[in-house]
Amino acid sequence: NAGVTQTPKFQVLKTGQSMTLQCAQDMNHEYMSWYRQDPGMGLRLIHYSVGAGITDQGEVPNGYNVSRSTTEDFPLRLLSAAPSQTSVYFCASSQLAGIRKTQYFGPGTRLLVL
C-alpha cells in the first residue's frame, strides 16, 4: 500500500495562475481532507469530503475548490493563486465508521506564490 500520496512535492506559481494539487489514497477511506500549515498557525482545515460526490468547507475554504469524483482521489484547486496561499498543503484520509477515527497524512506539497 502506498497510503496517501501527493503531487507535486514543490511548486512555484505566479500570482493569478491556477493549479491543482493532487491527492490519492489506496486504503478505501471514505473521509478525505485538505489542510494548510503555516508558521504559528498549526494545521488548518480547508475542505473535506465524506465520500464520492460529497464535499464541505473547513476553517479556511476561500480561494480553494475541491471535488470528489472517486473514493481514491481528492484534488485541491487554486483558481487564481495569491501570495497568501504560500503554504505547505497536506492531504489526509481516514475511515468514517468506528471509534478509531485516525487520519493518515500525505507527505505534503510546498507551494510558493510569487
Place this chain on the structure above:
Amino acid sequence: DQQVKQNSPSLSVQEGRISILNCDYTNSMFDYFLWYKKYPAEGPTFLISISSIKDKNEDGRFTVFLNKSAKHLSLHIVPSQPGDSAVYFCAASGTYKYIFGTGTRLKVLA
C-alpha cells in the same frame, strides 16, 4: 477563535525524563482527541488518541490524559528519547471536522 490551543510553542527535556505536552479546547461537542507527531518535511503521523468516554489511554511510552471538565488533555512521554524530538499537534474531532492546535516543538536533550 481558536478552538484547540497549545499554549507552549516549545519544550526542552532531558533524555530519560518525562515530557508533558498540554492542549486545551473550547468546544464541548468534541468527542475524540488525537496526538500527532511531525518531523520536518514530512506529513504528521498518528501517535495516540482518546475518546471522550475515557480519561486515560496508554500505548507504550505514550499516555494521553483527558479532563473533560477542564477541557484539557495532555500527552505524557516516559522516558523521553532523542528520537522523540519533533513537533507535536493535538487535534479534536466532533462530527467530520478535525481541528488542530498550533503545535509544540519538543526537543529531547541527550
